[in-house]
Amino acid sequence: METPIEQAVAVLRRNQLKITKQRQALLDYLVTYQDHYVAISEVDEHMRTLFAGMSHNTIYRNVKEFETLGLLELKSQANQTLVKYQCDFEHQHHHHFVCSNCGKVTELQACPLDEYEAQLPGCTITGHRMEIYGLCAECTQKQAN
Amino acid sequence: METPIEQAVAVLRRNQLKITKQRQALLDYLVTYQDHYVAISEVDEHMRTLFAGMSHNTIYRNVKEFETLGLLELKSQANQTLVKYQCDFEHQHHHHFVCSNCGKVTELQACPLDEYEAQLPGCTITGHRMEIYGLCAECTQKQAN
């Protein structure tokens, strides 16, 4: 059974990208964000303390490259880019529920896109985003008390 | 029949906000973006040529204030905040199709939220976003030729 990092490294190999110690360290850190988003700027800050002198450029470039390879999920929020390790490496399409208190990300089943195609005659649909916000069950519990 | 700007001014009055010439000019400009998003930074740039010396602060502050009043719709994209004049002042909840070529925004009917509530037992849902991307009918046509 492959670990998430082994899977990611395999993807890098498959794409002829070099396995540098910087990329290893980046994956090691990002894999701790499998069910939470984190700001790239925070990743940047962390990597540079952990890895003295690591270049901003290297961090931002690799995060974006990893995203195009399907290793990470990105989203834009409040003038920042947030990143999360990909939920599932089979890239099966899905949507999220995000807790606005603790940040926990939950995967949702089903996709609403089909319902809308009839409303867009003549259009070409290339993508979509859906995300639900609120308090997870745990945070809802705590809040009640 | 009230114009969109008259409606907006009425909302400002109702909330005891002052009708300044800066706010008037801002509304006059933003009302031209009823079916397209525009970056706030571009609004800022435009307002400052049109209105020499207008403060960045004033522009950003008012855009955000107008959003909380329901006059505008905001979204985050590529480290910028985009803004659009509200589609309909009754604030009826809806979603958008956005053309990635010409930027045209089309309102969609129906909301998929209900389908997901059963998947989130014990959670508190406070909001959601859904947006579909692609080419509008016009841009699909042009592309075909």
Add this chain to the structure above:
DNA sequence: AAACTAAATAGTAATGATTATGATTTAGTT
């Protein structure tokens, strides 16, 4: 109509995330 005052704006500078660039290093290959 003048005075009043809280709200709004101007003017200037700072902040912070991200990107640019050219020199140097290195992973993987030959």
Add this chain to the structure above:
DNA sequence: AACTAAATCATAATCATTACTATTTAGTTT
């Protein structure tokens, strides 16, 4: 061990946005 394209470093720049304080003004009161 040499080679080389790819990756990283080191440094500075860019650009959207925010901060701060003095000044102005819209709407109210006298």
